[in-house]
Amino acid sequence: MSQKTQEPVITKVSELRTEEAKWVTLRKVEFVDQVGKPRTWEVAARKTRGRAGVDAVAMGNVLLHPSRPASTMVVIQYRPPLDAYTVEWPAGLVDEAETPEQAAVREFKEETGYECRVVSISPLQAADPGMTSANMQLVMVEADLPETELGGGGRDDGMPLQRLEDGEHIQRVVLPLTELYDRLVEYSKQDRMIVAAKLFHFAAGMHFAQTQKYF
């Protein structure tokens, strides 16, 4: 993380008036429920949804290396909402005129430096349905690592250049797929680090399938 010269620090937290917010907003939904009773619900929403009707994509990625085990790249970045570093799969908002697949390939290249190919795309998912209208799709992608690159546990040294936006400071970490769950648990024990729920749930599902006693 060559650009990182200091720990980010929050200087002020204030109430944000809805009419001043640019990226998110609050809405009051009035509805009539299943038994005919009028009710209301408070909703946080993104203001950036484009034509595809999909707010965001996350890229569940498999990195293939000629001689090393298959791995996946996670990104670590300071997230002001948590005042912590999060461990996530590369992800991003879908631009106004993009398809989710196009957003996946573009954002993966920007955040990781690698070209990828889309293997599959999930149905639309509700990000956090009790609180927000935000939705997303999980795009599974593959990328090929040249023989000369690590592909198995190292940090960004030797990886292709990222194309980050101003203000983005994203560290890349390559984790063997077989170690994903254990490594996320380890990250969670570190000070000021938190794993994103979607990535953690995917890894927990892998771990469950491989270790549980019910089948």
Place this chain on the structure above:
Amino acid sequence: MSQKTQEPVITKVSELRTEEAKWVTLRKVEFVDQVGKPRTWEVAARKTRGRAGVDAVAMGNVLLHPSRPASTMVVIQYRPPLDAYTVEWPAGLVDEAETPEQAAVREFKEETGYECRVVSISPLQAADPGMTSANMQLVMVEADLPETELGGGGRDDGMPLQRLEDGEHIQRVVLPLTELYDRLVEYSKQDRMIVAAKLFHFAAGMHFAQTQKYF
């Protein structure tokens, strides 16, 4: 879904002023980033976080039946933020003085009617870290189904009574664990239905571990 007598319908959506919101709020976070530059970030936050510092729990559950395959219970409910029915694992907010484990057992009983025991609890996870400070823990639980109950694909008939709050209309569906991923994909194809991202990611992780070609 005996209480359901009509489809919920939204009658009005309006901008909600931050100072009028009771459950969620917007905050402006001012911070100094890694390279010393002052920046701001817009954050949606829950206003209900209690002493545990954990907003919510979701219960990854395994239902054990004397003679049928292990299954899991998902809940289907109308979610105004999406104007759709969501498929989720039982979940709920952690009350002011509760531990996450206590919230898991209480909420599981309320939403499903079943007693459960906690098998494991995940590290703290960030619900949607680009947008919100909301966090959660995944609590894996087990519950025993008596021989007389379905435990394998049926709807709520014959299940114990739920203890729902006023306004909650929650349908319970028992799915065999081996069919979880395929059933969620099927639900996603239905009109006005959407699967919650955390549950979908867990199931996708199980499916990935069982079907992928990389290990």
